[in-house]
Amino acid sequence: MxxxxxxxxxxxxxxxxxxxxxxxxxxxxxxxxxxxxxxxxxxxxxxxxxxxxxxxxxxxxxxxxxxxxxxxxxxxxxxxxxxxxxxxxxxxxxGKGFPIDPGFERHILVAGGIGAATFPGLAKALAERCAHPPEVVLAARSKDFLLCEDEFHAMGCDVHLATDDGSAGRKAFAAAALAELAPNAGTRVYACGPMIMMRTVSDVALQAGASCLVSLEAQMACGDGACLSCVVESTVEREGEHMVRVCVDGPVFDTHLIDWEAHNTAYAP
Ligand SMILES: Cc1cc2nc3c(=O)[nH]c(=O)nc-3n(C[C@H](O)[C@H](O)[C@H](O)COP(=O)(O)OP(=O)(O)OC[C@H]3O[C@@H](n4cnc5c(N)ncnc54)[C@H](O)[C@@H]3O)c2cc1C
Ligand code: FES
The missing domain is CATH 2.40.30.10 (Translation factors)
Structure with missing residues (x-):
């Protein structure tokens, strides 16, 4: 509704x-x-x-x-x-929210900057419905841009800070901080932040055999599936299904569905 x-x-x-x-x-x-x-x-x-x-x-x-x-x-x-x-x-x-699947042994939320905004509600739902509260990687340019650390701690989450300039937590990008947590096939990773950060985080997750969901942003006009201003390219080659609408098909997607190459997120690993 x-x-x-x-x-x-x-x-x-x-x-x-x-x-x-x-x-x-x-x-x-x-x-x-x-x-x-x-x-x-x-x-x-x-x-x-x-x-x-x-x-x-x-x-x-x-x-x-x-x-x-x-x-x-x-x-x-x-x-x-x-x-x-x-x-x-x-x-x-x-839009579609995050699926909650208690079948995963570990849930790791990886936030870049304001990308943390979508995660407190998810952390609460995971803490209530899964065996353990999720682990959280909070990454940002510097300590002034880290958000919701206290809220995640209050929910019992293990919080790992990473900043580009080392002003709080480790001096590292989000993907490196995730790699240190050694996700595996029993892990689901959730990423939200800049496109390049979500791509690098999903690469780390997939290499570890983990499941990975991303919450995408796009310019939106109607928010309701009608205007097509929010489309992004997917990995589905079938006609009519190649472009997905972030507003109604997402904003949460399985990373396998997103054609990261098409989104100008090339990087030197
Ligand atoms: C599904 C979804 C959820 C979002 N949730 C949040 C949130 O919780 N907190 C938050 O701070 N932001 C969120 N955003 C981004 C937010 O909508 C934009 O930052 C905002 O629309 C910018 O409006 P503005 O008028 O201030 O900036 P504008 O003057 O319109 O633009 C300023 C800059 O922001 C960029 N921008 C504009 N719209 C978007 C957009 N939709 N996505 C990304 N960049 C944009 C422009 O390219 C420009 O560089 C979300 C976006 C989407 C699609
Ligand atoms: S914003 Fe109009 S179709 Fe997505």
Whole structure:
């Protein structure tokens, strides 16, 4: 079930420079949403900016949902000015969320920067429904961009930090930090972050024989499968199935389905 409703802004707090947590009172959406799904937020009334901005659910919490976002441009700058008591129009929940499969022995979440935004809800669901809380690799440019460390610790997750500049945790990229955890065939890896990071993380996972799911981003107009602005190339060669829509076929995909070569993610391993 999807909704298009006015939601009350409960809080909108700056957590770190340019990174905010928006809490919305949205009972219908909260009841229907699962981790990994997203919503489209109307950032202004009127014609500019015309398009809603896609944001995944960070936490689904009773009658409320939270969204963790980074100010990138005009839309997210307008979101940062939302104030408690204001109403904003939200479309959701949209897309397919993360499957929860207790059959895997280990679950490892690998987040790059704001990619952490989709994982607290997933960590909670895995902690509740699997034998152990998931392990988490939090990677970012520097310590100021690491998000949700306290939230993951509170859920009992083993958290491994990695920063490009070594200002917190190991001086390493996300894929190297994952490799150190020695995933194997009994492991499911979940990745969200920049495309190049997701590709390198999925390479490490697949080489280890692990399952790997990625949560993709794409420019979106409708969020609902109609406009095709969000298509990405898949590994399926059949006509009509080669391009997949991130909004309705994803945003969560098995990495085997994504044609990483087509997404300009070449790298020197
Ligand atoms: C399914 C989905 C879930 C997302 N969840 C989150 C989230 O939880 N937190 C978060 O901070 N961001 C998330 N994003 C990205 C977020 O939607 C964009 O950062 C936002 O739309 C930018 O809007 P803007 O008006 O501020 O920037 P714009 O002025 O539109 O653009 C500024 C910059 O951001 C880039 N950008 C614009 N739209 C997107 C987009 N959809 N994806 C990636 N880059 C974009 C532009 O290319 C440009 O470089 C998600 C995107 C998708 C598709
Ligand atoms: S955003 Fe319109 S089809 Fe995906």
């Amino acid at each position: 999807r909704y298009l409703i006015d939601c009350l802004v409960v809080r909108n707090d700056e957590l770190a420079r340019g990174q905010y947590r928006l809490r919305l009172h949205a009972p219908e959406i909260a009841r229907a949403a699962v981790p990994g799904q997203f919503c489209m937020i109307e950032v202004a009334i009127g014609l500019y900016p015309f398009l809603r901005r896609p944001m995944c659910f960070e936490q689904i919490d009773g009658d409320e949902v939270t969204v963790l976002y980074k100010v990138e441009g005009v839309g997210t700058r307008l979101m940062s000015a939302f104030t408690p008591g204001q109403r904003v129009n939200v479309q959701g929940p949209l």
